[in-house]
Amino acid sequence: MVEIDPNTVGGRIKRYMKLRGMTQEQLAAESEVSLSMIKKVTSGHATPGSFTIGKLALALRVDAEVLSGKTVQEQTLEYIPILRRALAAIDLMDEDLEPEPVEKLATIVEQIGKWRRGAQYRKISEVLPDVVDRLLVTGREQGEPAYALLTDAYRAANSLAHKLGYSDLSMTATERMEWSAGLSGDPLRVASVAYLKAATLARIGAGKQALRLLIRAMDEIEHLVGQSQEAAAVYSTLHMRAGTIAATLADADASRSHLAEAARLATLFPEGIVHGTVVGETNVKLYQMAAEIDLGNPEKAVEIARSTKLPRGFAKERQTYFWLDSARAHLHNGNTDAAMEALLESRAIAPEHFRASRVVNAAIETAADQQARASDTLRSLANSAGVVL
Structure with a gap:
């Protein structure tokens, strides 16, 4: 095994451990990430997921983006002021705006949801602030149905924020979602916001x-x-x-219990989209994959991947997570070639997501640690993700 590069995610964790005077055992206790996972990551044998990065970053008292090494690429910098504008306020809209028919706005919000699930972030950024303002104005007159749509629009803002690594904006977006969902009169929509906010909390180490x-x-x-x-x-x-958050807390029993219940419930309804979230048995399997990796069972994750057939029309955003977690599992097993094949699939399906993902960043760095000399394929992947090898 080649000595781990100090500029990879594992190398950065080791550097901040040294700065904080922490041993691996102390970091495991402080972060509640398993010692075996920490050893694998810091030796270049494993790629941490975004929740695990968040927990380690919190324990090491450093921003998760610093630890992951992910920087916002120039081609996505233009999204940031747009996001800030969309989330800036709920009562400072253009006074010239007039309420619109909810049905008209619903068509636009539905399209934004399709772009989000298709990982087409640039298209979202082109319309989001305007749509948010129009929904805020319409909400004053139309009430609950407009606020339900506004919750979905804020969800798109949340997706952009966390894909780009802006945890503060992601938290603001989920707070906006909580506010609008509370005005929608729909308890299921409120619960769906909890599903998203939990992920935002986990990414900053608050599992x-x-x-x-x-x-x-x-x-x-x-x-x-x-x-x-x-x-x-x-x-x-x-x-x-x-289930996935419990896995990052090294609670295997709780993780598998939650995911088993999710799988049982998934037999009660068809595959599809509910409140903007992909639901059904296939998506449960993807969450089981991620959990098994974080629990230190990559062989089980690979087994799940091999038995999973992504249905026609499955959301591209979820497809790319499938391939990213497949890559993570292969890297845990030391199968760098299979990992790179999975990363190639992820890049082909959703290039914008690939460029923005901190997990992609960490996976490429882990692959580099596992190769004595970076292959042409790895260099191509690194160039697409903005990773310097």
């Missing part, structure tokens, strides 16, 4: 708080689960998220 939020959301809609497929689907997503 325990994220789990408490999810359990509270489950309690609030549990009585609805037997009443509709929609409620069962939302309840399933809460269990999916809880």
Whole structure:
């Protein structure tokens, strides 16, 4: 094995451990990331997911983006002022704007949702601030249906923020979502926001708080689960998220229990989209893959991947996560060639997501640690992701 590069994610973790005077055992105790995972990451044998990076960063008292080494590329810098503008305020719209028919705005928001699931972030950025303003104005007159749409628009802002690595903007977006969902009169939409906010919390290392939020959301809609497929689907997503977060806390029993319940619930409704989230048995498998990797069982993750057939029309954003986690699993197993094949699939499906993802960044760096000399394929992937080898 080649000595780990100090400029990879594992190397940066080692550097900040040294600066903080922490041993691997102390970092494991402080972060609640398993010691075996820390050893694998710092030796170039494993790629941490975004939740794990967040927990390690918190324990090391450094920003997650610094630890991951991901910088915003020039071609995406233009999104940042647009995001800040979309999230700036809820009461400072253009006074010349007039309320519009909800049906007209629903068509636009539906298209934004399709772009989000298709990882077409530039298209979202071109319309988002204007749509948010129009929905805020319309919400004053139309009430609940307009606020339901506004929640979905803010979700697109959240996706852009966390893909670009701006945790502060992501948190602001989820707070805006909580506000608008509360005005939508829909408890399932409120619960769906908890699913997203939990991820935002986990990415900054607040995994325990994220789990408490999810359990509270489950309690609030549990009585609805037997009443509709929609409620069962939302309840399933809460269990999916809880399962992956519990895995980063090294709680295998809780992780697998939540994911088993998510899988059971997924038999009660068809594959599809509910409140903007991909639901169904396939997506549960993707969450199981991610959890098994974080629990230190990459062989099981590879087994799940091999048994999973992505359905026709499956959201590109979720497809790229499938291939990213496949790459992570292969890297844990030391199969660098298979990992790079998976990364190539991810890049082909969603180039914008590939450029922005901190997990892509970490995977490429881990692959570089595992190769004595970077191959042409790895260099091509690194160039696409903005990683300097």
